[in-house]
Amino acid sequence: MTTKRIGMEGSFAIAEAIKLARVEAIAAYPITPQTHIVERLAEFVANGELDAEYIPVESEHSAMSACLGTSAVGARTFTATASQGLELMHEVLYVASGLRLPIVMTVANRALSAPLSIWTDHSDAMAIRDCGWIQIFAENAQQAFDLVLCAFRIAEDLTVLLPTIVHIDGFYISHTIESVELLEQKVVDKFLPEYRHPYPLNPDKPVTMGAFGPPPIYTETKKAHEVALRDSKKVILKVWQEFGKLSGSHYAPVESYKTEDADVLLLCMGSFSETAMMSIDKMQAEGQKVGLIRLRLWRPFPTEELRQAVSKAQLLIVFDRALSLGGAPPVCSEIQAALYPLKTKPKIVSFVGSLGGREISIQGFEELINNGMNRAKRGKLDEFEIIGVRE
Amino acid sequence: MEKRDKIIEIRWHGRGGQGAVTSAELLALAAIEEGKFAQAFPSFGPERRGAPVLVFNRVSDKTPIRARVSVINPDIVVILDPGLIYITDVTAGLKEGGVIVINTTKAVVDIKSEFNGSWKLAVVNATSIARDTIGVPIVNTTMLGALVKATDIIELESLAEPLKERFGARAKGNSDACHRAYKETEIAELSGVVKKPTKTFETETFPSWQELLPGSVIPEAGNAKQYRTGDWKSESPIWDHQKCIKCGICYLFCPEGCIGQNKDGYFEANPYYCKGCGICARECWTEAIKMVEEE
Numbered sequence: 001m002t003t004k005r006i007g008m009e010g011s012f013a014i015a016e017a018i019k020l021a022r023v024e025a026i027a028a029y030p031i032t033p034q035t036h037i038v039e040r041l042a043e044f045v046a047n048g049e050l051d052a053e054y055i056p057v058e059s060e061h062s063a064m065s066a067c068l069g070t071s072a073v074g075a076r077t078f079t080a081t082a083s084q085g086l087e088l089m090h091e092v093l094y095v096a097s098g099l100r101l102p103i104v105m106t107v108a109n110r111a112l113s114a115p116l117s118i119w120t121d122h123s124d125a126m127a128i129r130d131c132g133w134i135q136i137f138a139e140n141a142q143q144a145f146d147l148v149l150c151a152f153r154i155a156e157d158l159t160v161l162l163p164t165i166v167h168i169d170g171f172y173i174s175h176t177i178e179s180v181e182l183l184e185q186k187v188v189d190k191f192l193p194e195y196r197h198p199y200p201l202n203p204d205k206p207v208t209m210g211a212f213g214p215p216p217i218y219t220e221t222k223k224a225h226e227v228a229l230r231d232s233k234k235v236i237l238k239v240w241q242e243f244g245k246l247s248g249s250h251y252a253p254v255e256s257y258k259t260e261d262a263d264v265l266l267l268c269m270g271s272f273s274e275t276a277m278m279s280i281d282k283m284q285a286e287g288q289k290v291g292l293i294r295l296r297l298w299r300p301f302p303t304e305e306l307r308q309a310v311s312k313a314q315l316l317i318v319f320d321r322a323l324s325l326g327g328a329p330p331v332c333s334e335i336q337a338a339l340y341p342l343k344t345k346p347k348i349v350s351f352v353g354s355l356g357g358r359e360i361s362i363q364g365f366e367e368l369i370n371n372g373m374n375r376a377k378r379g380k381l382d383e384f385e386i387i388g389v390r391e
Numbered sequence: 392m393e394k395r396d397k398i399i400e401i402r403w404h405g406r407g408g409q410g411a412v413t414s415a416e417l418l419a420l421a422a423i424e425e426g427k428f429a430q431a432f433p434s435f436g437p438e439r440r441g442a443p444v445l446v447f448n449r450v451s452d453k454t455p456i457r458a459r460v461s462v463i464n465p466d467i468v469v470i471l472d473p474g475l476i477y478i479t480d481v482t483a484g485l486k487e488g489g490v491i492v493i494n495t496t497k498a499v500v501d502i503k504s505e506f507n508g509s510w511k512l513a514v515v516n517a518t519s520i521a522r523d524t525i526g527v528p529i530v531n532t533t534m535l536g537a538l539v540k541a542t543d544i545i546e547l548e549s550l551a552e553p554l555k556e557r558f559g560a561r562a563k564g565n566s567d568a569c570h571r572a573y574k575e576t577e578i579a580e581l582s583g584v585v586k587k588p589t590k591t592f593e594t595e596t597f598p599s600w601q602e603l604l605p606g607s608v609i610p611e612a613g614n615a616k617q618y619r620t621g622d623w624k625s626e627s628p629i630w631d632h633q634k635c636i637k638c639g640i641c642y643l644f645c646p647e648g649c650i651g652q653n654k655d656g657y658f659e660a661n662p663y664y665c666k667g668c669g670i671c672a673r674e675c676w677t678e679a680i681k682m683v684e685e686e
């Protein structure tokens with residue numbers, strides 16, 4: 001079903017997915033490392049390859065606001081941003097999800113200032129953790145392409161109607177050229193039929209959107225939102241299954257790598273998981289019982305799948321790529337919350353690293369796993385450690 | 392006075408613009424000035440002139456006040472607008488032996504049949520007192536005088552400072568209003584014998600979370616029409632066709648959009664929605680519109 005493998009930058013693969021998805025409206029403001037995506041889309045629109053309204057705006061706040069409008073009238077809508085841009089959108093993100101507008105966005109993950117950093121980590125993603133969007137992490141250009149296509153199907157499902165973010169690591173996915181297999185237009189058309197919002201803004205059939213929610217109703221709206229986001233997992237699973245059948249690429253909320261006999265599991269998110277796989281290969285070859293799990297789905301949080309994935313492990317080493325300054329690292333604290341009620345659960349060691357684009361090598365992940373095992377042996381589980389920091 | 396452990400709870404019923412919030416604030420400040428513990432807070436909402444509003448007080452001699460929640464079972468209710476008794480259940484939750492203080496043109500005998508309970512009823516024509524003393528029908532400070540008369544919640548003199556602070560040059564009028572109301576308030580004990588069938592009031596109902604459409608979209612566009620803002624008014628605009636030049640300015644300025652043109656080309660307000668804000672009268676440059684008090 002797929003076309004032949006071609007070499008392509010991750011950003012361009014995403015732009016191809018947007019074109020194949022026949023997106024009708026794009027509003028975006030350029031920001032490194034996301035810019036290539038929307039530049040390519042602007043070209044597609046300008047040269048007639050994509051029949052969409054491209055709205056150049058003066059800021060990310062406006063970009064997301066324009067997306068609210070285009071999505072509210074029922075247009076398939078896309079945007080992309082990163083880091084400070086995502087933060088500038090922050091308040092509008094909540095409006096998009098609260099209004100249940102199925103906007104799709106890619107975030108090319110990048111550290112937050114200050115100090116100014118254009119390089120990748122997950123600070124931006126974690127800062128919008130609670131914004132009520134579906135959030136999915138990709139690890140390479142192929143996944144970015146696939147998951148963006150799936151994102152529209154998920155977001156626009158009439159039982160879901162929630163905006164969806166596909167997180168891609170800045171540079172490591174956005175600016176990396178690698179091989180990608182695109183899908184043919186007719187395959188995508190079948191997978192992603194035309195979308196109709198059930199209650200669009202339409203002067204011929206007016207509705208009120210975004211009305212006041214005084215105390216007697218606000219809690220109900222939030223409960224409805226919460227349930228919709230949780231329940232979206234069923235649709236996510238169904239869509240990924242269907243996509244797997246047509247493309248051969250299979251996705252799951254929590255994905256395991258060589259975990260069958262593993263006592264020790266490393267947990268990662270994003271592109272560095274692939275580097276970590278190499279470390280796992282090496283360590284397993286040396287007879288160590290280590291494996292890797294990755295959170296593909298971040299919101300709704302895949303509690304069941306996580307519990308299942310770690311059910312046989314004795315030690316879980318969680319690698320966060322963001323700090324919750326003054327608190328526990330964000331991913332690890334959620335993992336701990338999800339596992340806390342279980343009678344038998346692995347010990348958990350928490351590390352933070354790769355902040356602001358600092359790399360972690362294959363050997364680095366090996367050291368991290370060994371370090372984690374040491375800490376567990378010494379019973380040092382109460383504090384997280386920032387790794388690779390100069391003393 | 393003997394110090395009480397008890398917390399006295401008050402619920403004020405007014406309309407946006409009548410100053411109920413100010414009354415409750417002044418009462419709390421005066422009580423605190425006396426060394427008591429007190430609290431005043433409104434039921435926060437989208438404030439609109441004329442809309443029914445609730446404000447709450449708690450006052451105690453000895454007990455610090457912790458409850459940060461609306462008053463459900465008041466010891467005292469104060470009603471700034473007599474019309475409110477027909478649209479809201481002003482005595483809801485009022486304790487036995489509680490006090491009702493109401494602004495009305497009616498005498499005690501004529502209004503007491505409206506209330507079914509063994510309560511104390513205090514009536515005062517606050518609108519007329521306010522007009523005489525302050526010059527405008529804003530009855531908040533007047534009603535404070537009536538409240539103090541009907542209850543021993545604070546000493547009347549304790550209001551002097553807070554009134555001065557709040558009103559500056561206008562303090563005298565407000566203080567006069569307060570004192571006159573203190574003198575003129577009539578008090579009666581209600582027997583609690585039911586004389587009229589208990590009124591039923593429309594209660595608002597809200598959907599469950601399952602009933603909400605995605606994004607809480609409201610598919611009945613323009614449903615604000617169902618909201619009878621005409622209930623809010625204490626004054627109505629009256630048009631003088633001799634002066635009207637049919638310019639339509641009043642129509643343009645009416646915030647409620649309730650002014651229309653009749654077949655003779657004159658403008659008139661739809662009483663169902665006109666909330667008596669007086670903007671049309673103020674904007675009409677030929678002074679063809681007068682605001683007259685509602686009965």
Ligand code: SF4
Nearest residue numbers: 635636638639641675
């Ligand atoms: S503004 Fe005055 S003069 Fe003009 S139409 Fe209205 S009432 Fe008549």
Ligand code: SF4
Nearest residue numbers: 645660665668669671
């Ligand atoms: S008083 Fe005049 S301006 Fe105000 S709502 Fe009534 S008609 Fe409209």
